[in-house]
Amino acid sequence: MSGAPKLQSLPEAAPPGALPQHVAIIMDGNRRWAEARGLPVALGHKAGAEAVRRTIQACAEQGIGWLTLFAFSSENWLRPPEEVTALTGLLRLYLRSEVATFAREGIRLRVIGDRARFGVETMREIDRAEAVTAGGTRLNVNVALSYGARDEILAAARAVAEAARAGTLDPASLDETAFAARLFTAGMPDPDLIIRTSGEQRLSNFLLWQAAYAEFVFQEVLWPDYGAEHLARALRDYGRRERRFGARPG
Template sequence: MSAEKTREKEKVSVPTHVAVIMDGNGRWAAERGLPRLAGHKAGAEAVTRCLRAAVARGVDYLTLYAFSSENWSREPQEVSDLTSLMRYYLRHKIAGLHQEGVRIRFIGDLSRFDSDLRVELDRAEKLTSKNTRITLLLALSYGGRGDIVQAAQRLALSVQRGEMAAEQITELEFSQHLWTSGVPDPDVVVRTSGEYRLSNFLLWQSAYAELVFLDVFWPDFNERHFAAVLDHYARRERRFGVRPSA
């Protein structure tokens, strides 16, 4: 059997799209008597491990909840630390990801970031736009409710302008106006740190996703945890609301 056919066989139980709520940076740092910034830096290293694991296992899309819309209400110093980390990785890590064939997309209300950071985000997307090895979506200033609202507003404006009729708004049409337009819905949503909620992440897109909750802080997440997620997924029968046969 060729290597290509072997890979395709292995991908039968591998999700196309994995989405992760990266939680626990602050508590990881607190347990070690470290500042929260140390937790965020350690969390950034976990992103690298997660991405490598996703590539190795043949996942096509990986979405990471990096900065929620609610994060703007944190202490100004922590927000500043987080955006500084973004700038560092955008300036020093994107070239390496590009060489590895990673396509990068950012989803969320990016208008809330300073103009210089938005320039960096745009540059990263354009640089990697032709890559096909894996698509990495980073949710920045993202909220699931806000995503739904902005899609509804855009559709309402189209109806108001006479570009479409209200009855033409279908689920498919609606999904094409979300920030994740063009990306398949996640097959599995993972949350670390032992919390059991979605926290306003991909609310529309996760309607039929398998949910996996791990009792590990995000900075400790590694390839073994990623393998456990895929094992959970492979053992679940996805019915999409269809009644199982007798």
């Protein structure tokens, strides 16, 4: 039918042993790591920030092109106020301390999510970090902050509805590519591999649209203990799989 929406073409099946272009990680376990050691939760988050440094470096060394880290969900605002304050303070400190290293090593940093909820000071640090690292081509790092996939999809749907109402979009012409262009991840490849730490096995409202054909690896390690060896293990697991994107096996 001439007026039917076009479907996004799927990538060709990836051969076993291929390296993922885009790795996304649900960083889970900071609180449990701290509680197991009798430490304040804030120190668990601080140790988690060190794991972020190690993982970014490991991805750059492995030749990964894209890394998305789920750092703060839209639901995390419901945590105790003192924990939220500690998290946002750690975020600002991290941005200030790491931006020069990122720029020097060719790492581009971007934030996806509702950054406005963090306030003017944090937004200023985010904007500065994105601007300073904008020329990086070695590794693209996306940090999901105040992010929820359902909110993201709803916002994209509202944008489509507004465009249709304004007469700038024919709903019959809407396809997956046009819809994806209205998501926070517009212009980015979908994740090939999604890793979740701490033994939990759920998406928790993370990249629901983008994860349609992702491979999943669930690891028992708590996030503050994560390092290059854990990433390498996940990549080996991924490399043993043959991705067919819904096609029937040959």
